[in-house]
Amino acid sequence: MDVTTIFINGNIVTMKDEIQAEALAVSNDKIVATGSNYEIKSMANTLTQVIDLKEKTLLPGFIDTHMHIVGYGFSFEAIDLLGLPSLESLIDKCKKYIEENDIAEGVWILGRGFDQNVFEDVNGFPTSKDLNKISENHPILLLRTCGHIGIANDLALNLAEVDENTFVRGGSFDKYEDGKPNGVIKEASLEWFKIKMSQSRTVDDLKRAIMAGGNDLSRYGITSVHTEDSYDLGYAGDLSELYEAYKQLIFEGNLKQRVYQKISLPRMSDVDDFLKRFLHTGLGNDFFRIGPVKLWADGTLGGRTAWLLEDYDDEPGQKGIAVYEDDEMTDIIKKCQDNNLQMCIHSIGDAALEQILNAYENASSGKDMKAFRHRIVHCQIGHYDQYQRIADMGININIQPMHTRTDYPLIEHRLGSERSSKCHAWNTIQEYGVLVTGSSDVPCTNCDNAASVFAGISEIVNRDYWLKDEEVSVYDALKMYTVNAAYSAFEEDVKGTIENGKFADFVILSENPMSIKKENIKDIEVEMTILGGKVVYRK
Structure with a gap:
């Protein structure tokens, strides 16, 4: 040897x-x-x-269990809207970007990271009229920090053929009083819009984004990622360009992380298409493997699209957005389980969590489902009885500690003190026996150094500012990014610890x-x- x-x-x-x-x-x-x-x-x-x-201290390489490496790489090319204090500053920054870069008319303008909750000069989302002030000659799409809500100007809406009759189940195109779309695009409608965008991504574009994202992640000690790239591209059949990009990077020796690829299959027809291509969880090699099927049950708290059992405290009558009917989610999970596919489902609100748990139970028909190592990503708003059910089913939770810091200023305003006292309950969830993994969700995180594992761990072990009882030990926090993360991808034999x-x-x-x-x-x-x-x- x-x-x-x-x-x-x-x-x-x-x-x-x-x-x-x-x-x-x-x-x-x-x-x-x-x-x-x-x-x-x-x-x-x-x-x-x-x-x-x-x-110096040596640890197993860190594993980020929920992020978007393609979106992260492209975010370096988009206009950075993070931390802007007002709509006026957003408009000014985008105008200046177009002028300074001499961008030709007709070229798409993309931006990411704004948070309307902190704007000083408006109450609510920007609209197409606001973005028209930036330019009427460039199609514009600006993504909120969560990545679940976008704002388009009139030219972009026209190019995507969005009008007052456009409807996408599980999402929405908000409207002006006259019924015409106002440019605010939410959830599944945004994914549809991305596919309709005229700007196509080539293999070279994807390689550039993966390398840019991967180089930055290496600075934080991240050696494996569970990435959801189809979310940023819009699911379109076999994702052959994405697979080709990774294949070339592996051959060239330019892939800086091992990849466990989450596949967005939002509808049964997408699952059927995926299975026809003989693809399945675990297929791949040492550097690229297909991971779980990804669904979304709701939206985000910051955008008030998280699906709640009770109304938002700060918007009575509003409970958020449900993406699926109960039976549809159950049928998709059952189809995936029958074909040995791992599942990973986005849940922010407690109503979304309830639907997911019911669907998992109904799809399993009383059978032990622990072998699938299914996941719920986020799991930020819930109740103790739900956490017990998660443990009983052997479901893993992918958390984003930096979201705790960014949600804290608004969560009690949105939910009230009683509901918010059970949120981001990482210690409680672990005490129920749930396996918890750590992640960044970049670029959907509204803070500097969002990809930093130690920024995330610091949030897990230091909760003096909110719900101190939910602090986790440093060792258990490290396990979230090593031991637990490896197990969640069926990789405990090759990752997660320093062993022969x-x-x-x-x-x-x-x-x-x-x-x-x-x-x-x-x-x-x-x-x-x-x-x-x-x-x-x-x-």
């Missing part, structure tokens, strides 16, 4: 029963030994690369997160990221 690389003089946190080591050995892309400096040095030969950790035979995917840190004050965790820096035994990021 040729030992290609050894790591010595380190603080190696294996995430296996809190076992630690000071050195490890790698052969090509796999771990072959952990132990003392003496033990590991004795395995080296004259060709072995030696990396001196200089007392597993992939040599590591992150090297400036500090040991379990040895410093919790409030300093957010300041931990990634010194190096290693994928398959090769350095893909160095500070």
Whole structure:
């Protein structure tokens, strides 16, 4: 056995029963030994690369279990609307972008990240009339920070052939008083609109976005992603361009993360089409595997499209948007289970969560469904009896800790104190026995450094500002991005811990997160990221 690389003089946190080591050995892309400096040095030969950790901490590479790497990559090319305080500032920034970049008439203008809840000069969403002030000669689509709501100008609406009669189930085109569309596009209607957009994405475009997103994620020690790229592209048959982009990047050696691809199949016809192509959960190789089927049960809290059992406190009569009829969701889940497909369903509101749990139960007809390792992504608003049902069914929860920070200023206003006291209940959910994984949901996160794992972990372990009882230990928070994340993708034999035979995917840190004050965790820096035994990021 040729030992290609050894790591010595380190603080190696294996995430296996809190076992630690000071050195490890790698052969090509796999771990072959952990132990003392003496033990590991004795395995080296004259060709072995030696990396001196200089007392730094080494952990298994982080796994982000819910994000959109294609959308994240393209977000670097879109107008950054994050943190803008007013509609006026949004209009000014978009105008300036067009002028400074001398963008030809007819070219699509894309922006992302605005939050109407913080605008000082308007109450509510921008409209097509507002975007017409930016330009009437460029089609414009601006996405809210959540990615579930977009605003289009009149030219964009016309190009997509949207009028007062356009209807997409599970979404909405908001209207002016005269019945004409006002440019506000929500949920499933936005996905339909993306497909209708005249701007097509080539394989080279997709490769560029994946590389841009992947390079940035490497800075945070992320070596695997569970990404939902079809959400950003609109599901269109076999997604052949997306698969080709990943295939080329793997061949070229330019893919910086291992990919578990969530596939958006919102309707039964999409599931049937997917199955005709002999695709299934787990199909792939060491770098790209097909993951779960993704559905959405509702929208977002910030956009008041999260589906609630009771009215919004700040908008009586409004309960949000339900994407599915009960029977339709049940039928899709049953079809997927009959074909051994893992499921992952978006749920923000408690009504959405109730529908999902009922659908899982009805689709399983009393059979044990734990083997599927189904997921609910977000699970931000719920009740204790629902959390118990999640545990009983063996469903995994993908959480986004940075959403806790961004939801906090508005959640009690939206829901009232009683309902909000049970939200983002990460410790309670774990105590019920639910496996919880961590993720960023980039680019659908309204904060700086949204992809930073340690920014997320800091939110999990420091809840002084809201519901302190929901704090989680640092070790359990790290498990969300390693051990638990690997299990959720059926990859516990190859990822998640530092053990012989597993992939040599590591992150090297400036500090040991379990040895410093919790409030300093957010300041931990990634010194190096290693994928398959090769350095893909160095500070």
